[in-house]
Structures are given as structure tokens and as C-alpha cells.
Amino acid sequence: MGFTLYSAWRATAPYRVRIGLALKGVDYAYVPVDLVAGEQHKAEYRAVNPQRLTPALDLGDGSDVMTQSLAILEWLEETRPEPAFLPKDPLDRARVRAMAMIIACDIHPLNNTRVMRAFEAMDVAPPRRQKWMERWMVDGFNTLEPMIAKYGQGYCFGDQPGLADCCLIPQVYSARRFNVDLEAFPSILAVADHAAEHPAFIAALPENQPDAVPA
Numbered sequence: 001m002g003f004t005l006y007s008a009w010r011a012t013a014p015y016r017v018r019i020g021l022a023l024k025g026v027d028y029a030y031v032p033v034d035l036v037a038g039e040q041h042k043a044e045y046r047a048v049n050p051q052r053l054t055p056a057l058d059l060g061d062g063s064d065v066m067t068q069s070l071a072i073l074e075w076l077e078e079t080r081p082e083p084a085f086l087p088k089d090p091l092d093r094a095r096v097r098a099m100a101m102i103i104a105c106d107i108h109p110l111n112n113t114r115v116m117r118a119f120e121a122m123d124v125a126p127p128r129r130q131k132w133m134e135r136w137m138v139d140g141f142n143t144l145e146p147m148i149a150k151y152g153q154g155y156c157f158g159d160q161p162g163l164a165d166c167c168l169i170p171q172v173y174s175a176r177r178f179n180v181d182l183e184a185f186p187s188i189l190a191v192a193d194h195a196a197e198h199p200a201f202i203a204a205l206p207e208n209q210p211d212a213v214p215a
Contacts, residue, residue, distance in 0.1 A: 022200035032211030
């Protein structure tokens with residue numbers, strides 16, 4: 001049996017994994033999980049991922065299921081080294097991982113669906129939620145921008161897409177979705193424009209997923 005990816009079309013964490021799978025040339029079956037409708041809380045999905053988050057990657061028969069997007073991407077790198085997600089030099093590898101973690105650890109967890117629903121339950125008004133999202137996205141992008149300007153040559157690090165790009169492009173998508181002004185980040189936007197022409201990033205786009213909801 002082949003791989004099965006449990007994904008949500010617009011969620012950024014499974015979006016990262018879709019990019020990684022496409023870059024590595026890995027075929028997989030797609031199982032949608034409707035986070036808005038709460039399907040992640042149903043018993044069927046809890047049996048797949050008790051944390052009730054996406055993504056989950058079933059490696060074949062349900063007995064080996066991977067969770068957490070960065071763990072899945074690192075596993076892909078270790079099991080399918082080419083094309084490489086990480087450079088060869090240990091210091092450069094740490095730099096790329098730092099870029100990825102700024103997004104996956106510092107930006108995204110503060111802006112995901114669970115946080116927004118918690119704010120809603122506390123009667124936090126939509127404009128204040130928007131300010132919250134902007135604050136953390138801009139803070140993270142302010143850190144990433146000079147790093148990409150220094151090390152990027154079309155992508156976040158060098159001239160080939162890698163781990164950091166798998167994380168950056170979904171975060172740019174999310175920022176645009178919530179109307180965050182990105183004009184102060186030309187290096188980030190240049191990477192996004194470059195990635196927009198790459199077949200792997202095109203295949204992973206939210207609107208190209210089977211569960212995408214038409215605008």
C-alpha cells in the first residue's frame with residue numbers, strides 16, 4: 001500500500017507536507033479532514049491522530065502514522081535524500097532549520113484555528129483577532145527577511161527549494177489570506193514569486209486540493 005496524507009486544504013501545516021512530498025516526487029492518497037466542521041474531533045480521525053491535528057501521514061497500513069509537519073519533512077529528507085531539503089554544511093543546516101522553526105514554532109502556533117476559536121469563545125472581536133495575527137506574522141517575517149536576504153538566491157537558502165521554503169510559502173499564503181501587508185518584505189515576496197512557478201509548489205496549492213472550497 002502507498003502513503004495516505006490526511007490533510008486540510010487551507011491549513012498551513014499539511015500544506016508544508018504537500019510541498020515536501022511533491023518536491024521529493026512521492027505519490028500519496030489524499031484524505032480530507034474538515035477542520036471547520038470539526039472532523040478532527042471525531043473518533044475515526046482520533047484513531048489516526050490522537051492529537052486531532054493535521055497533517056497525518058499513514059505510511060501504508062495504518063500501523064505507522066507520522067504526525068507533526070516538521071517531523072514528517074525531516075523523515076522525508078532522511079529516507080529520500082534527493083533532492084535535498086538541507087545543505088551539507090552543519091552550520092548551514094542549522095540556519096535552514098532556524099528559518100523553518102521561526103515559522104512552525106513562533107508564528108503558526110499563535111495563529112492557528114485552535115487559537116482563533118479560543119478567542120472567539122472569549123468574545124474577542126474580529127478586529128482584535130486580526131491585530132493579533134498581524135503582530136506575530138510581522139514579527140516573524142521581520143526576523144526572516146534579513147536571513148533570506150543574506151542566504152537566499154531565489155529560495156530561502158540558495159537556489160533550490162528546501163525545508164524553509166516548505167514552511168514559508170504556506171505562511172505567506174496565510175498572511176495574504178488575512179490581508180497582512182507584506183510590502184516591507186521584498187526578499188520573502190521574491191521567494192514566493194519564484195516558488196509560484198515551481199511545479200511542486202503549484203501542485204500543493206490549497207486551491208488545487210480535492211477538498212478546496214471555491215472562492
